[in-house]
Each structure stands twice: as C-alpha cells, then as structure tokens.
Amino acid sequence: MTTSSSDIVLTNITQIFRGASVRSVGGEFKAVDNVSFTLSADPPGIVSLVGQSGSGKSTIARIILGLQKPTEGSVTYRGKDIYKLSAREYDAYRQEIQPVFQDPYGIFNPFYRVDRVFWTVIKKFKLARNRQQALAKIEESLHAVDLRPEDVLNRYPHQLSGGQRQRVMLARVHLLQPKFIIADEPISMLDAAVRVLFLNILIDFQQKYGMTTLFITHDLSTAYYVGGKILVMSKGEIVERGDIDDVLVHPTHPYTQMLLSSIPIPDPDARWQDKTSLVDIEGAMPIVALPDMEVPR
Numbered sequence: 001m002t003t004s005s006s007d008i009v010l011t012n013i014t015q016i017f018r019g020a021s022v023r024s025v026g027g028e029f030k031a032v033d034n035v036s037f038t039l040s041a042d043p044p045g046i047v048s049l050v051g052q053s054g055s056g057k058s059t060i061a062r063i064i065l066g067l068q069k070p071t072e073g074s075v076t077y078r079g080k081d082i083y084k085l086s087a088r089e090y091d092a093y094r095q096e097i098q099p100v101f102q103d104p105y106g107i108f109n110p111f112y113r114v115d116r117v118f119w120t121v122i123k124k125f126k127l128a129r130n131r132q133q134a135l136a137k138i139e140e141s142l143h144a145v146d147l148r149p150e151d152v153l154n155r156y157p158h159q160l161s162g163g164q165r166q167r168v169m170l171a172r173v174h175l176l177q178p179k180f181i182i183a184d185e186p187i188s189m190l191d192a193a194v195r196v197l198f199l200n201i202l203i204d205f206q207q208k209y210g211m212t213t214l215f216i217t218h219d220l221s222t223a224y225y226v227g228g229k230i231l232v233m234s235k236g237e238i239v240e241r242g243d244i245d246d247v248l249v250h251p252t253h254p255y256t257q258m259l260l261s262s263i264p265i266p267d268p269d270a271r272w273q274d275k276t277s278l279v280d281i282e283g284a285m286p287i288v289a290l291p292d293m294e295v296p297r
Ligand SMILES: Nc1ncnc2c1ncn2[C@@H]1O[C@H](COP(=O)(O)OP(=O)(O)OP(=O)(O)O)[C@@H](O)[C@H]1O
Pocket: 017, 018, 021, 022, 029, 031, 051, 052, 053, 054, 055, 056, 057, 058, 059, 060, 218
C-alpha cells in the first residue's frame, strides 16, 4: 500500500501490560499484538475498528492519540514518530487528530455554560482574530452538526440531552477542522434515532470537510452503516481487513463469521437465534442495518 506523509501509519504495534493488575500468569498481558495499519488522509475515509470487549480497540485509540506509548512498534505522522515529537510538534499533532469519546462529559466543566467549550478552543488554538469572527465560526460549527446556537450555548452541560452533548463535542471537532477523528464507541450511550444522526454527521465530516475517522465499535451494524473499510480485531490482533461490503458479505476469518452470526435478524416476527444467515439473497444487502436506519448507499 502506498502511504503519504500526512497518513497516520501504525507499524508492528504491540502493547504489553505488566504488573499485578494484569490477568495472565506471570503478570504480563499482551493487549495489542503486532498491529499495522494506515489511516489515509487522502482520500478521506472511515475505517471501522471492530471487535468484542477487551480485544484492544481502546488501547489502539490511546496509542494513536499519543496517550499510551506502545511497548513495540511506531506510529508515524508526517514522517515522524509521534512519540518523538517536541511539545510544540505534539500540540500541532493533537490539533489535527481529535478524539470523540463515548461520554462527552470530559470536555465540559459542569460549572460553566456550554459556550465556554468553544471559547477555550478558539483561544488555545488562536482560531479567530476577533470576537465577531469567533462567534461566526462557532455558529457555523453548530449548524454543521444540526444544532441551533440559541438551544445550547447559554445552557449548562446537564441541561442538554445526551445527543446534544455528543453533537456539541462534534461541533468542537468541526471548529478545529482536524484531519483525523478517533471516535471510540461514540454512540453506545445514545438511543437509535440519535445514533443515526451522529453517524450521518461523521459521514458528512468525511464527505464535506475531508476528515478521516477511525470509528471504534463492537457493533457491526453501525460499522456497515458508515461504510468504508473495516479492521476486525480479536485478542489484540487484526484478524481480517478490507472494504466493509466485501468483509461482511464474504468473511473469511472464523471470528468475523462468529461476530456476524451473533447479529439478530431485524424481523419483528423473528427471535434472537444462535446462527443467522448474513444475506438472504446473494448480493443483497447484508441483514445488519438496524431497522430504523436508512443505509446511505
Ligand atoms: N492500563 C492497563 N493495565 C492493564 N491492563 C489493561 C490496561 N488497559 C487495558 N488493559 C487490558 O487490555 C485489554 C484491552 O483493553 P481495551 O480497553 O483496549 O479493549 P477494548 O477492545 O477497547 O474493550 P471495550 O470495548 O470493552 O472498551 C483488556 O483486557 C484490558 O483489561
């Protein structure tokens, strides 16, 4: 695969946790095992990292964000190992790579109104020359995530719904215009209707604003909805990868087949069952879209 310098390139990443807290005998646990992949900036895309709980997905997210130096291997961006950047270079990296987490409370201070989230970012990264320009940018970012400024800016975080808080987090990301979004289980606390809204915004961010997302989920349905590429992770290893349509229709690894077989058929008359067929007719859409989702392809 050819890579450009503005890609994020993970090469042979291994993460071993040591100490009393780890579960294996001998006090060592390999959470990530020799993982390599590239997040391409050009063209922008969505890459879903899928696997069951404990497979190592969040560890990879932390490693990419520069929060967890891997035991072995490298993450490079613009040709440089991100764990060898100066403080100034790392700040620049973190402006271009933005996290989106499951629980957006981390970006809010409960004692301040929501608008402070945006003013803090504008000041820290010097995104506007004056107050008027800053306000225009904030409003543009809120509109990009389908929020009205008057509905959120003067409220306190607890006065917003979970979906509004998540969208404020996405508006913050929009304000920063990063090249990459690392979204770790961003929708698992949202209800189905709000999930679709959130996923559509991620798709918009890719298509309209050229951002690449690493979308971490344990849910194949939502990975299928956002499209693009998929990396399937099991016990710290990437066991299958490719275009999502190919992988889900023709899974080759037993683990992917097992994940697929545990998806319920969205048929109101059908009950959960151990084994379900992935497609009813060869070439038809896999039965993985949630019932109320419109697949945008
Ligand atoms: N700091 C740590 N010390 C010891 N073990 C850890 C540490 N961080 C993660 N682990 C272990 O590494 C494994 C992978 O964790 P990770 O959070 O990456 O999985 P995950 O796929 O994101 O799971 P989930 O979907 O539940 O968030 C787990 O078994 C976890 O207990």
